[in-house]
Amino acid sequence: MMKFLKRFYLGIIMVFLYIPIVVLIVQSFNAGESRAKWEGFSLRWYGELLRDERILNALYITVSIAVLAMIISTVLGTLAAIGIHAMKKRPQALMMTMTNLPNTMPDIVTGISLMLLFLFTQVDRGYVTMLLAHITFDTPYVILSVLPKLKQMNRHTYEAALDLGATPMYALFHVIIPQCKQGIITGAMLAFTLSLDDFTISYFTTSPLVQNLSTLIYSATRTGIDPTLNALSALMFIALLVLLLIVNRRTAEDSAH
Amino acid sequence: MISSVALPWWAMVCMGAGLAAFIAMLVISIKRNHGVKRSLFASPYALWMIIFTVLPVILISYYAFTDSNGAFTLDNFKNFWDSHYEANKVIAAEAERLGVDYSQYIVRGTVNVDTLVYSLWMAFQCTVICLLLGYPAALFMADRKMKLGSTLVVLFIIPMWMNFLLRTIAWMSLLEDSGLINSFLRWLGFDSVQLMYTSGTVLLGMVYNFLPFMVFPIYTVLNKMDYRLSEAAADLGCNSWQTLYKVTMPLSIPGVISGITMVFMPSVTTFFIPRILGGSYTMMFGDLIESKFLTEGNWNAGSALSLIMMLLILVSLSILRKADPNGEGGGIA
Numbered sequence: 001m002m003k004f005l006k007r008f009y010l011g012i013i014m015v016f017l018y019i020p021i022v023v024l025i026v027q028s029f030n031a032g033e034s035r036a037k038w039e040g041f042s043l044r045w046y047g048e049l050l051r052d053e054r055i056l057n058a059l060y061i062t063v064s065i066a067v068l069a070m071i072i073s074t075v076l077g078t079l080a081a082i083g084i085h086a087m088k089k090r091p092q093a094l095m096m097t098m099t100n101l102p103n104t105m106p107d108i109v110t111g112i113s114l115m116l117l118f119l120f121t122q123v124d125r126g127y128v129t130m131l132l133a134h135i136t137f138d139t140p141y142v143i144l145s146v147l148p149k150l151k152q153m154n155r156h157t158y159e160a161a162l163d164l165g166a167t168p169m170y171a172l173f174h175v176i177i178p179q180c181k182q183g184i185i186t187g188a189m190l191a192f193t194l195s196l197d198d199f200t201i202s203y204f205t206t207s208p209l210v211q212n213l214s215t216l217i218y219s220a221t222r223t224g225i226d227p228t229l230n231a232l233s234a235l236m237f238i239a240l241l242v243l244l245l246i247v248n249r250r251t252a253e254d255s256a257h
Numbered sequence: 258m259i260s261s262v263a264l265p266w267w268a269m270v271c272m273g274a275g276l277a278a279f280i281a282m283l284v285i286s287i288k289r290n291h292g293v294k295r296s297l298f299a300s301p302y303a304l305w306m307i308i309f310t311v312l313p314v315i316l317i318s319y320y321a322f323t324d325s326n327g328a329f330t331l332d333n334f335k336n337f338w339d340s341h342y343e344a345n346k347v348i349a350a351e352a353e354r355l356g357v358d359y360s361q362y363i364v365r366g367t368v369n370v371d372t373l374v375y376s377l378w379m380a381f382q383c384t385v386i387c388l389l390l391g392y393p394a395a396l397f398m399a400d401r402k403m404k405l406g407s408t409l410v411v412l413f414i415i416p417m418w419m420n421f422l423l424r425t426i427a428w429m430s431l432l433e434d435s436g437l438i439n440s441f442l443r444w445l446g447f448d449s450v451q452l453m454y455t456s457g458t459v460l461l462g463m464v465y466n467f468l469p470f471m472v473f474p475i476y477t478v479l480n481k482m483d484y485r486l487s488e489a490a491a492d493l494g495c496n497s498w499q500t501l502y503k504v505t506m507p508l509s510i511p512g513v514i515s516g517i518t519m520v521f522m523p524s525v526t527t528f529f530i531p532r533i534l535g536g537s538y539t540m541m542f543g544d545l546i547e548s549k550f551l552t553e554g555n556w557n558a559g560s561a562l563s564l565i566m567m568l569l570i571l572v573s574l575s576i577l578r579k580a581d582p583n584g585e586g587g588g589i590a
Contacts (some may be wrong), residue, residue: 083299
């Protein structure tokens with residue numbers, strides 16, 4: 001009985017979480033333009049998606065910024081985590097305060113403070129500024145994922161590598177980095193997801209001419225949401241789901257061997 | 258597509274000098290240590306954070322304490338406390354010139370403070386609801402008898418891959434007058450209900466968006482908890498409620514605190530959710546900050562509001578940290 005109640009409760013929560021997603025996907029197959037009325041099944045919006053220059057451009061900006069921000073922040077963050085780990089107590093505490101600062105700052109304040117920076121230094125807001133902003137909020141998350149792995153690591157393995165004649169660089173790439181690989185991957189995935197879904201910070205650090213999907217959707221809310229956007233997000237959602245299944249299958253196979 | 262980067266000459270000089278100093282430091286220390294010192298790996302990041310986090314915060318503070326001419330002033334904060342501040346100043350001066358005692362007629366404008374209080378109240382409600390909904394969910398998922406626990410966690414993450422603006426807008430198609438719920442009610446023969454543009458709708462949207470942030474940290478802590486402790490409690494005669502109340506709950510406090518932080522903070526400052534689901538009837542503090550910057554173009558007033566927001570968050574975080582001094586709740590990953 002208790003077990004049934006528990007499952008029932010979790011089921012209700014899941015329904016709550018998935019209702020809007022189901023609604024979105026159903027709407028993307030609606031032949032009509034109305035959000036409320038079902039006018040028959042059609043792939044019309046998927047066809048229009050391929051012809052919509054503005055949305056494809058926003059998609060390109062979103063994905064390219066997410067990928068670039070992920071790569072740069074993963075390199076920057078992993079190096080930083082290794083550095084912070086090797087620091088003495090006081091500089092380490094200082095660096096950790098700096099790393100935690102963006103997490104404790106509300107998104108809107110981060111966005112606005114970066115906007116002020118770009119306005120103050122008279123840098124035109126656009127693609128580059130948005131990328132810089134994304135790297136800025138991604139990197140602390142990478143550090144926070146890599147640091148615990150470094151702390152778990154046995155420090156003698158590094159010393160052993162040096163004793164056996166490895167240069168510090170060689171030891172770094174062949175001893176330290178392989179051991180915190182899992183943390184680096186988690187951090188990179190976190191960075192990618194955060195960057196893909198960000199609205200607030202992008203909104204303040206880009207110009208209306210360079211829009212990612214979030215800011216495009218936001219500006220579309222004033223004129224009415226186009227079902228094409230629903231079609232696109234349904235596609236992206238399914239793509240990520242498939243990706244997850246593949247990754248899961250591969251890790252399952254790896255652990256089976 | 259890529260915007261041109263036009264820096265003024267002095268910014269170029271500053272950045273060049275900084276970069277040169279940084280490289281010089283690096284070279285010197287490499288020479289001294291006959292190799293790269295590992296702590297120096299953090300230096301690119303340190304430089305990055307100084308430019309893109311510390312400097313912007315300094316800029317916000319600068320704008321908050323100056324007027325549009327750049328002179329030091331506290332007017333921005335007085336304007337926050339009394340939105341009629343400027344007008345009241347004029348009235349007071351005029352009254353003094355005419356020699357009348359006008360002070361009892363001066364009314365303080367409370368719009369800004371009211372908005373802040375309203376936002377805090379909404380965020381508080383959202384946090385409580387998320388805790389009440391999320392704690393049992395996390396508890397059931399961490400149950401050792403629940404084989405699907407880790408799959409369920411993934412099911413909590415997946416919705417977050419769909420753009421959150423679109424997900425929020427999807428609620429609109431459920432709740433609006435011509436939406437699914439009201440159509441269903443009409444079909445059943447009831448009158449339609451006003452579901453959109455109320456503070457309840459905004460609350461729903463906030464709970465919907467932030468619930469996973471309450472569930473994850475609690476789940477992580479409960480999952481790591483030594484299950485033998487609750488078995489021991491049962492062996493020593495606790496019934497399952499007593500075990501929950503006396504063993505599991507106290508041990509999960511770090512997760513709860515981390516969850517509270519992760520829900521409360523974004524919900525105080527959200528400005529998209531109230532704008533979509535609350536229409537123009539509800540205004541939250543995030544809205545106010547955004548409109549000060551982008552609608553009114555008043556950076557000084559906006560910076561003052563941002564600074565107040567930041568201080569508020571820092572104070573509440575430090576109070577929460579006291580309750581979890583070891584920071585065991587580690588919210589992410």
